[in-house]
Amino acid sequence: MIEAIQLGKQFGDFVAVRDLNLVVQPGELVALLGPNGAGKTTTVRMLAAILPPGSGQARICGYDVVSHAQRVRGMVGLLTEYPGLYGRMAALEYLAFFGALLGVEATLCRQRSEALLRQFGLWEVRDRQLESFSKGMRQKMALIRALIHDPPVLFLDEPTTAMDPQSARTVRDAIGELRSAQRSILLTTHNLSEAEELADRIAIIRGGQIIACGSFAELSRQLLGEPAFELKLTNPADQPRAVAVLRDLVSVQVLDADRLGWQTAEAHLLHPVLLNRLLTAGIGVHSLAEQPRRLEDLYLRIVAEDEAVPNPRSR
Numbered sequence: 368m369i370e371a372i373q374l375g376k377q378f379g380d381f382v383a384v385r386d387l388n389l390v391v392q393p394g395e396l397v398a399l400l401g402p403n404g405a406g407k408t409t410t411v412r413m414l415a416a417i418l419p420p421g422s423g424q425a426r427i428c429g430y431d432v433v434s435h436a437q438r439v440r441g442m443v444g445l446l447t448e449y450p451g452l453y454g455r456m457a458a459l460e461y462l463a464f465f466g467a468l469l470g471v472e473a474t475l476c477r478q479r480s481e482a483l484l485r486q487f488g489l490w491e492v493r494d495r496q497l498e499s500f501s502k503g504m505r506q507k508m509a510l511i512r513a514l515i516h517d518p519p520v521l522f523l524d525e526p527t528t529a530m531d532p533q534s535a536r537t538v539r540d541a542i543g544e545l546r547s548a549q550r551s552i553l554l555t556t557h558n559l560s561e562a563e564e565l566a567d568r569i570a571i572i573r574g575g576q577i578i579a580c581g582s583f584a585e586l587s588r589q590l591l592g593e594p595a596f597e598l599k600l601t602n603p604a605d606q607p608r609a610v611a612v613l614r615d616l617v618s619v620q621v622l623d624a625d626r627l628g629w630q631t632a633e634a635h636l637l638h639p640v641l642l643n644r645l646l647t648a649g650i651g652v653h654s655l656a657e658q659p660r661r662l663e664d665l666y667l668r669i670v671a672e673d674e675a676v677p678n679p680r681s682r
């Protein structure tokens with residue numbers, strides 16, 4: 368479990384993170400999203416016991432990141448944006464070296480290394496020096512390194528940057544599997560479709576503070592209201608009659624000549640009645656579909672609304 372309680376960090380007069388509260392339960396993946404300079408990396412570095420918090424508290428699996436820093440580092444797997452790999456070492460040698468540093472027994476380390484190198488398609492190049500690896504291969508190696516001691520907590524900072532679509536897919540699938548293994552994962556990313564796909568909850572940080580947090584469905588409802596539906600009529604000439612027939616059932620919006628829209632949380636109850644009415648009135652329905660919502664729309668809206676108030680760093 369990851370816990371941040373009123374966590375804060377200042378660099379000189381500059382407040383990088385302020386009163387940040389966040390909990391990531393075991394088996395949960397939370398995506399931390401935010402504009403450049405929002406405080407994501409600073410937060411992760413504090414939670415991973417790399418940077419001491421300026422104020423507040425952080426705990427990993429119940430251990431305080433300051434008083435039990437060493438223990439916390441052993442329980443955390445960290446994939447940073449710029450992983451420094453030792454280029455002269457071969458892949459397998461590197462993992463043995465890192466595993467030993469983290470206290471992983473040699474035979475176990477070799478077994479895990481093989482399983483992970485195979486999972487990420489790097490087994491064939493296990494004896495090649497890391498300096499000959501492409502950016503994407505290095506990123507995969509950094510992820511394997513973060514997993515070599517089988518940590519209960521993972522911090523993944525931009526895990527799929529620099530990867531081709533197929534490699535990014537492999538890594539995303541692997542992240543999905545890691546989550547079901549009862550780990551707590553905090554993912555920072557600028558790739559919103561990746562966050563939408565992987566995250567159980569989304570936390571949006573701006574100016575060092577969390578300005579929104581919840582599941583995609585919760586944030587959608589809070590910001591955009593109940594799910595929205597769109598009905599397309601077979602014949603645009605029926606539109607005035609369709610509006611009249613549905614008016615007392617739902618708040619109908621005319622979207623254009625042959626399309627009507629509404630929002631409801633109870634589509635399963637409403638739609639059979641509504642379709643029956645239209646049918647009885649002899650009004651043809653071409654299609655009825657829920658309007659897809661994207662995390663990108665929500666994110667841009669949350670950040671734009673927050674920008675309308677003064678920057679929290681100077682509040």
Ligand SMILES: Nc1ncnc2c1ncn2[C@@H]1O[C@H](COP(=O)(O)OP(=O)(O)OP(=O)(O)O)[C@@H](O)[C@H]1O
Nearest residue numbers: 378381382383401402403404405406407408409410
């Ligand atoms: N060691 C430091 N000294 C001074 N300022 C710092 C230091 N580390 C971070 N900052 C500042 O704190 C703010 C937050 O930085 P941080 O790297 O946490 O942001 P981020 O959300 O990870 O950004 P990005 O998406 O660009 O990676 C930035 O304005 C950064 O310049």
